[in-house]
Each structure stands twice: as structure tokens, then as C-alpha cells.
Amino acid sequence: MSMRPFVLALVLLLSACTGQSPVIQVESTRFHQAGMTPRSFVVLPPAGQVPDALFTATADQVVTAMTALGWRQSDAEDGRAAVVRLRYGTDAPVRETVLSPSAVPPVGAWGYRRRWDDPFPYWQAERVVYVPKWLSLTIADGDDVRAPLLFEGRVTSRRGGAEIGPILPYLVRGMFDGFPGPNGGTEQKALTVQP
Template sequence: MKRTMITAVASLSLLLGGCATTIRSDVTTFNQWPAQLPDKSYAFETPPPQDNTLELQSYENLVRAQLARLGFHEAQGSPALKVSMRFSTIDVPTQVLYPTFAPTYYSPRFAYMGWRRRYWGGWYSPFYDPFWGPVPAYDVQEEHRYHRQLQLSIASAADGKRLFDVTVRNVSRQMSTPVVMPALVQSAFEGFPGPNGGSRVIELKQEPRQNG
């Protein structure tokens, strides 16, 4: 029986591990994109030295791939367009109460509280004492929500006129920003250049990473 249970748990873990993850983002776009743009060359704005991290450079590579898909090409000399990007991740811890049921003794005045931190939920009614049976209680657990924001802009290199602005917002339990960022960048360019002053919800499937 024990071996059967271990096998079942292992099979379930493999099944869940192979499931794709849905990444949901709120995307807001503004654009004054010209009807004709013969020169699609671009270069990234040079960030301040303290912001020019390896992490930023890796995310710029994701933007390069999306721009190449749309027919843009990077130029080192005199580009027609300037591309800039900013991103942020904020960890927002939240105290969450989960209802549990603790075993009780005969006396209705006492409840076994267990080794975890619990909050007693009171009796079922002021006129009824559940001498036997579960007592409603709550486990307090801290959960983390990671609020991420990605901002991308494309401007004319000649006069600095903004042609395209997009803001992507995402909230998830995923701690690692590099895991989520490919989907955020892809969402930024979905339906490019998108509605002017419009917001959309974009959901993308992300296949699990293969180890090894």
C-alpha cells in the first residue's frame, strides 16, 4: 500500500510539473504610429550606469527578438528610432487566514490548538455546545504576491517624439522575475501597436522549463 501511494504521488507530481502556466497581464498602450515607416532601424537608449545591469541587458534581448519579429532591425550608427525600457518588481506579503478544524475534548470551553498558530473561531451558536466534533479555527499563513511592471517606449530619434508607449502589469506568486519576463515582453507587443489609450488583458501559456 505504501509503495502504491508513493507511486501515485510521484505520478501526480510529474503530471503537474508538465502543465503549462497561464500568465495574465494587464496591457495599456498609447501610440501615434505613422501609417508609413520606411526606416525601421532602432537603438536602445543608454541607461544610467547604475541601471545598466546584466539583468536589464538580458531583458533587452527579449525586446530585440520581438522587434525582429515585427520587421525592425538594430542599428549602431544613426537609427531612426530610440527604444527605452524600465521594469520593477515589488514583493507584497499578505497574511491569509485558512479555516481548519481542530480536535476537541469533552469540555466546550477548551480546544486543542495544535502546534501551529491558530485563531479560535467561536462556537457554532450561543445556545449550542459541540461537545464532540471539530472546532472551527484558522491557520495564519504569509503569502507573497509579486507586483511587476514593464514599461517600453519607442520614439523618433530625430526629434524625440513618442510613437509608442506600453505598460504591462502582472501580479503572481512567482518569485523569479526572469521566469515571467519573456511573457511580459511578448504581451507588450501583442497586436502591435495596439489601441491608442486602450487597455487589454492578455493571457499567454508558458511551457515549463526542462531541467538538465
């Protein structure tokens, strides 16, 4: 009997276990005015912020998502255009202890396991550190500070390391998936990872 099928099955099983999940979990909370319709808009940085390369790339993704929904990008001088402002960042690292079942006894050669006992009698503790990442987006009726907000949303994710750059496209997708979404509701979404 050949060991080749067994080895191939073992390699496939191990490769499936070692990869990251093919989805990114995001949580979005959105508020909007009833009857909000697509119109012309302009994306501006928050007051006092100089746009860098990451902001420009994220703003381009927002423009692409909004134009796909029927909105029209406008010049910054157009006073009738809706003003889109976006901010992003990371929060303080969060440490959690995750318990998972383990079939390996922690100490000793004895075990209390009998055939009618729990197949995972021991629990293994693992410390996990993650950095929450967020994207906040507002659409105002104009550039005035007193202009009413048409839309306000925030998307967060716990995925990835400390860098926000790789996760920002998924946060933008989470913001505009089902736009404008339930008013005042929080949605959990699983976005597929793009290669």
C-alpha cells in the same frame, strides 16, 4: 483487488496539485500613435544607466520581438531611427489574505455539518506575499528629449519571488503580444510557461 491503480491515481493527483500553474498572468497597458508603421530602430538604456548583463539580455529579446514584427535594427548613429528605451524593476512587496474553503473544522470534534449543509462550512485564511514586477518601454521619434512618443507601454506581473530576471522574458512577450494593442486599454494575458 490491486492497490496499484489507486496509488498511481493518488500520485498523479498530488503531483498535479503541487506544481505551479503552467501560465504566467501579466497585465499590459499600451498607448500608441495612430498609423505607427515599422521602421528602423535602436535600443538605448535610460539616461545615466550603464547597461549590465540583464539589460543586454532583455534588449536582445526586445530586438528579436521587434524584428519579428517588421522593424529593422539600426546603428546608434542613425539620426532617423526610432529610439527604444526600456526600464524594468520591482515594487514594494504586497501582502494579501486569501480565504479558501476548508472541510476541516477549526476546533472540536463536533461539527454542525448535516447532509444539506454547505460542503465547505469553514474558511481557511492564508497570507500571501508577492512582489510586483514591471517592464516599461517607450519608442520615441528620435533621441531628442522633445521627440514625440510613438509608443509607450507597461507590463506588470505578480508571479514569482523577488527576482526579476526569470520573469523578464514573459514581460517582453506580454509587451509585444498583439503589438501595438488597444490604444489606452489594459489587457490581462495568460502566457504559457516555456520549459
